[in-house]
Amino acid sequence: MAKPNAKETVLKYEHFINNVLKEDLRKLELRLQQINAEISDLVQQQHCLKVLTDKNQHPNGFKTQVNIGCNFFMEASVTDTSKLLMSIGLNYYLELTLEEAYKYLDARIKAFEQKSEELCTKAAETKAHIKFMLFGIGELENQPGKNINKD
Numbered sequence: 379m380a381k382p383n384a385k386e387t388v389l390k391y392e393h394f395i396n397n398v399l400k401e402d403l404r405k406l407e408l409r410l411q412q413i414n415a416e417i418s419d420l421v422q423q424q425h426c427l428k429v430l431t432d433k434n435q436h437p438n439g440f441k442t443q444v445n446i447g448c449n450f451f452m453e454a455s456v457t458d459t460s461k462l463l464m465s466i467g468l469n470y471y472l473e474l475t476l477e478e479a480y481k482y483l484d485a486r487i488k489a490f491e492q493k494s495e496e497l498c499t500k501a502a503e504t505k506a507h508i509k510f511m512l513f514g515i516g517e518l519e520n521q522p523g524k525n526i527n528k529d
Contacts, residue, residue, distance in 0.1 A: 379423050382458060383431045384518045399508050406501045424483050431459045431476055 380401055407443045430440060439457035439501060446452050 381470075385478065388515050388518050391511050391518075395508055395511050399504055403504045403508070405502060406497055410497045413490050413494045413497065417487060417494065420483055420487045420490070422444065424480070424487075427462075427476070427479060429481070435475070 425453070429435065436459075439455060439459060441453060441455050443451040444454045461473055461475055462479060464474050464482065465471055466482075
């Protein structure tokens with residue numbers, strides 16, 4: 379059986395790093411950005427909910443403008459803020475009390491944070507694999523005349 383050439387092995391490792399591991403890392407970072415944007419949006423929804431339902435700032439409810447389509451707006455007065463309609467996805471809405479809305483948002487935020495942690499762990503593992511392979515390439519390049527499989 380012929381000994382593998384060190385240069386060929388280095389090229390295979392570099393190809394694997396550039397085309398597989400770095401691409402995986404790029405995809406993980408894109409997904410992480412999407413999840414962090416979702417978390418940011420949910421935190422903003424919590425803050426808006428808190429501001430809109432604060433009886434000290436709005437004792438008699440609040441006024442707003444609602445887009446009724448084609449950028450036509452209608453003024454609306456909201457006097458009762460004890461219940462609200464919340465989008466739960468796929469154009470479905472639930473009527474929730476304030477307490478239920480806060481619990482729903484907290485649960486969504488925790489779920490996205492957990493997913494974010496998992497993706498951070500996967501990204502760290504991928505970066506470690508890249509560094510390990512770069513270390514191996516360095517070892518191969520520093521010892522061109524020696525056997526690849528050391529005893």
